[in-house]
Amino acid sequence: DAEITQSPRHKITETGRQVTLACHQTWNHNNMFWYRQDLGHGLRLIHYSYGVQDTNKGEVSDGYSVSRSNTEDLPLTLESAASSQTSVYFCASSGGGAGNYEQYFGPGTRLTVT
Amino acid sequence: AQSVTQLGSHVSVSEGALVLLRCNYSSSVPPYLFWYVQYPNQGLQLLLKYTSAATLVKGINGFEAEFKKSETSFHLTKPSAHMSDAAEYFCAVRPMDSSYKLIFGSGTRLLVRP
Numbered sequence: 163d164a165e166i167t168q169s170p171r172h173k174i175t176e177t178g179r180q181v182t183l184a185c186h187q188t189w190n191h192n193n194m195f196w197y198r199q200d201l202g203h204g205l206r207l208i209h210y211s212y213g214v215q216d217t218n219k220g221e222v223s224d225g226y227s228v229s230r231s232n233t234e235d236l237p238l239t240l241e242s243a244a245s246s247q248t249s250v251y252f253c254a255s256s257g258g259g260a261g262n263y264e265q266y267f268g269p270g271t272r273l274t275v276t
Numbered sequence: 277a278q279s280v281t282q283l284g285s286h287v288s289v290s291e292g293a294l295v296l297l298r299c300n301y302s303s304s305v306p307p308y309l310f311w312y313v314q315y316p317n318q319g320l321q322l323l324l325k326y327t328s329a330a331t332l333v334k335g336i337n338g339f340e341a342e343f344k345k346s347e348t349s350f351h352l353t354k355p356s357a358h359m360s361d362a363a364e365y366f367c368a369v370r371p372m373d374s375s376y377k378l379i380f381g382s383g384t385r386l387l388v389r390p
Contacts, residue, residue, distance in 0.1 A: 193376045195377070203382075204366070204380055204381065204382040204383050205320075205366070205380045207377065210376075210377065212376065220377075252319055252320070254319075254320075256376055258376060261308075261327055263308050263310075263325075263370045263376060263378065264310060264322050264325055265320075265322075265378055266322070267312075267319035267320040267321070268319050269318060269319045270317075270318070270319050
């Protein structure tokens with residue numbers, strides 16, 4: 163069965179370190195998204211991609227970057243981790259094309275920045 | 277800009293009672309609408325989606341939602357709550373800017389009392 167996976171599931175890091183969160187999907191979807199989820203803020207879009215070599219900023223992109231070198235993967239990098247980036251991060255994908263707007267979510271990565 | 281409003285951050289019902297979770301959207305044209313469920317420590321799972329084919333949409337686990345254009349609403353219902361329905365529920369809308377992004381509501385936590 164097709165799926166979307168995230169790794170690691172839990173990560174503790176120190177302020178100032180670079181961190182990369184992995185996202186891998188086997189749906190062969192063109193579109194991939196990164197969100198963060200915090201109490202009181204719901205889901206906020208960080209970055210998204212509509213295909214290989216395409217990346218776009220979401221509403222909370224400062225301090226984050228992504229790259230899309232193949233269809234399956236969209237890693238999220240925190241260039242210099244800050245305590246404000248402690249959060250749960252979700253990756254999602256969608257197929258694209260007319261009507262295929264529903265997104266499928268990974269299990270999440272809980273990141274703690276100390 | 278389009279938005280989604282979920283009334284009530286917490287809803288509590290007794291087991292066996294009707295579940296009603298409210299969602300209102302802002303849009304000048306019929307949008308694509310979604311309901312997702314999130315169980316503790318998991319990613320979001322698609323419950324159902326509205327794509328203009330029918331105003332009453334049936335989803336998984338006995339949930340359904342009715343699209344009412346006159347009220348710009350897409351409320352989620354289930355006739356009889358089960359303990360396993362306790363989770364957070366998110367309404368989402370696809371913005372009419374031809375993108376594949378989704379705009380999520382702030383979520384409603386459903387508590388089911390025995």
